Amino acid sequence: MDPRDVVTLGHGSGGKMTHALVRDVFMRRFSNPALVAMGDSAVLDAVGAKVAFTTDAFVVSPLFFTGGDIGKLAVCGTVNDLAVAGAVPLYLSAAFIVEEGLKIADLDLVAASMAEAATSAGVAIVAGDTKVVERGHGDGVFITTAGVGRMRQGAPEGPGSVRIGDAVVVSGPIGDHGAVIAAHRSGLALEGFGSDCGAVTGVVDAMYRAGIRPRFMRDPTRGGIATALAELAGQAGVSVAIREADLPVRDGVRTVCEILGLDPLYLACEGRVVAVVGADDAEAAASAMREVDGGEGARAIGEISAPTSGPVVLRTRYGGTRLYDRLASEQLPRIC
Amino acid sequence: MDPRDVVTLGHGSGGKMTHALVRDVFMRRFSNPALVAMGDSAVLDAVGAKVAFTTDAFVVSPLFFTGGDIGKLAVCGTVNDLAVAGAVPLYLSAAFIVEEGLKIADLDLVAASMAEAATSAGVAIVAGDTKVVERGHGDGVFITTAGVGRMRQGAPEGPGSVRIGDAVVVSGPIGDHGAVIAAHRSGLALEGFGSDCGAVTGVVDAMYRAGIRPRFMRDPTRGGIATALAELAGQAGVSVAIREADLPVRDGVRTVCEILGLDPLYLACEGRVVAVVGADDAEAAASAMREVDGGEGARAIGEISAPTSGPVVLRTRYGGTRLYDRLASEQLPRIC
Numbered sequence: 001m002d003p004r005d006v007v008t009l010g011h012g013s014g015g016k017m018t019h020a021l022v023r024d025v026f027m028r029r030f031s032n033p034a035l036v037a038m039g040d041s042a043v044l045d046a047v048g049a050k051v052a053f054t055t056d057a058f059v060v061s062p063l064f065f066t067g068g069d070i071g072k073l074a075v076c077g078t079v080n081d082l083a084v085a086g087a088v089p090l091y092l093s094a095a096f097i098v099e100e101g102l103k104i105a106d107l108d109l110v111a112a113s114m115a116e117a118a119t120s121a122g123v124a125i126v127a128g129d130t131k132v133v134e135r136g137h138g139d140g141v142f143i144t145t146a147g148v149g150r151m152r153q154g155a156p157e158g159p160g161s162v163r164i165g166d167a168v169v170v171s172g173p174i175g176d177h178g179a180v181i182a183a184h185r186s187g188l189a190l191e192g193f194g195s196d197c198g199a200v201t202g203v204v205d206a207m208y209r210a211g212i213r214p215r216f217m218r219d220p221t222r223g224g225i226a227t228a229l230a231e232l233a234g235q236a237g238v239s240v241a242i243r244e245a246d247l248p249v250r251d252g253v254r255t256v257c258e259i260l261g262l263d264p265l266y267l268a269c270e271g272r273v274v275a276v277v278g279a280d281d282a283e284a285a286a287s288a289m290r291e292v293d294g295g296e297g298a299r300a301i302g303e304i305s306a307p308t309s310g311p312v313v314l315r316t317r318y319g320g321t322r323l324y325d326r327l328a329s330e331q332l333p334r335i336c
Numbered sequence: 337m338d339p340r341d342v343v344t345l346g347h348g349s350g351g352k353m354t355h356a357l358v359r360d361v362f363m364r365r366f367s368n369p370a371l372v373a374m375g376d377s378a379v380l381d382a383v384g385a386k387v388a389f390t391t392d393a394f395v396v397s398p399l400f401f402t403g404g405d406i407g408k409l410a411v412c413g414t415v416n417d418l419a420v421a422g423a424v425p426l427y428l429s430a431a432f433i434v435e436e437g438l439k440i441a442d443l444d445l446v447a448a449s450m451a452e453a454a455t456s457a458g459v460a461i462v463a464g465d466t467k468v469v470e471r472g473h474g475d476g477v478f479i480t481t482a483g484v485g486r487m488r489q490g491a492p493e494g495p496g497s498v499r500i501g502d503a504v505v506v507s508g509p510i511g512d513h514g515a516v517i518a519a520h521r522s523g524l525a526l527e528g529f530g531s532d533c534g535a536v537t538g539v540v541d542a543m544y545r546a547g548i549r550p551r552f553m554r555d556p557t558r559g560g561i562a563t564a565l566a567e568l569a570g571q572a573g574v575s576v577a578i579r580e581a582d583l584p585v586r587d588g589v590r591t592v593c594e595i596l597g598l599d600p601l602y603l604a605c606e607g608r609v610v611a612v613v614g615a616d617d618a619e620a621a622a623s624a625m626r627e628v629d630g631g632e633g634a635r636a637i638g639e640i641s642a643p644t645s646g647p648v649v650l651r652t653r654y655g656g657t658r659l660y661d662r663l664a665s666e667q668l669p670r671i672c
Contacts, residue, residue, distance in 0.1 A: 007668040011663055012669060014604075015563055015664055016662050017660045017665050018558075039421050040416075040555070041390035041417050041423060041483075042388065042390065042493075044388075046387065047382075051382065052379055053378045053379075053429060053462060053482075053484055054468065055463050057480060058467075080376075082377050093390065096393065097480075106465045127391050129393050133669075133670060142433050142467075144391070146429050146463075147446075148389055172512035195607050219376070222349060222351075227351055268350075273499030326348065328349075328352045328353070329344075329346030333349075333469075333470065
């Protein structure tokens, strides 16, 4: 391979090579007025009376997977953290830690994917940074995004506002992303599905447009839906009862889980939202989500109950119960 | 060593171990109301009519060095990017990519150092994330910070506003940070100095308090003061003339440079600001900086000229000239 086709330590110098890489890859892909100004900080017009601010680091391995790549994940992950906080995502920053030897063509694919995901989610990537580490001190590329959004009127008040009897709604099948990564690493063929990696802004907007004000929302990433709901249970002092019969899990995900001994409730989703709404709003929320892209499989899956035998109680198809707590340690490293 | 004393892949699971690490290290060190809410995003009160937003990734090696560590650097670097854009830094996010096997005590030292630097710079760390990669796929810890600030009235208008005849002022000796890192890596003893790693908010505030409105400011990190001024020259269509006799360089830095064949003008500073002000304001700007911590060595070092033989022209002590452009490739990898 032509040595000019890979990232070298010189690309991390802050000098001409860095400038050329940023110009040829990132500026070309992410171009927008705030970024083009190339100052030390992006300058943004007033964001709103309340501002949401979040960050996530992405270290997923492999970098490219069925249904997405680390770039799409890095944009959608931060967009989703803003969206579930009840914010309209507006601006992202993106910092790259590149391992010497990464193909520039691969970096460009990642940047192109980020640009597409950002456009699709209605956000602009306005600030960035690029560092290079020696071979064997990184792994391809790590991406950290941070995001700024404008808080909505009627944003979720959080765990403390959840009431016994409230309904739990999920925007689509669970565990797709985790199953895809697990399958790639194990050399398993995927049967007709890919990562759910995507922005949840559409399904969240749909709920608000339908007049529904969720009390709590979360994107169940690392640790899966069981961990997200167990955290809610702990914070709210309640239990969450889930009906297995209503829980959407793709056949392909079940197959991967059976072969590899994984539990879909602990598998990461990267394009789903789980929302707690008033019991009377459950069907309207699921129905509003089903009207938009990415929400086709939305379902009411359970309800909030008084504290019982465990934080999350799954009622199985056969009338039994299975208890879930937060994932204790690592089911699958570097899932996102 | 007790295996409980090091970071493991389980700490990256998003489950109980992650929660414990975040609680015992980061929450303990960074505690503030926005962070303690532990939502998916921090929710901030209105930031201002114009908002500055920036990010930087930090991969410095070694993690701990004379005068600072990666944590202090990660806070000050982003604070400084906001400050030189003309913003008052307010909020930071911090994302950690930890290599399996890092001592938790070291991570705690880094977090303590970040907390101290944040308090000192008047910012709150309000959002964070922690990921863990396998041994040999990272290097101790990488930290990416992003920052949000409120733009000042009278923020610098940037390179386009720079005029021929304007003065160039630097807030203190150059190259300290780069020399420290180079010396550590080469096993050279340091003679009476450490990294300048620190926030430039004090010296910037001092200029504004003195009624000075800089046309341009930058913190000359990777690529050093030569690269920062060469970029300015390129963007503004001017040259920058620097007087070697007025350029503050510590004796210890000169020694390191002579031994290792480095040029102090290309060495990173991590606590300096270079400002362009009207010629009549040069002495007042340097004098205002000298009144505050970290600005003791402030000097007017040169002026903006019509485009000439190179972007940056150093007039040597002996009456000759030496030309500087942006650093072409890598003088010193992983300086920050």
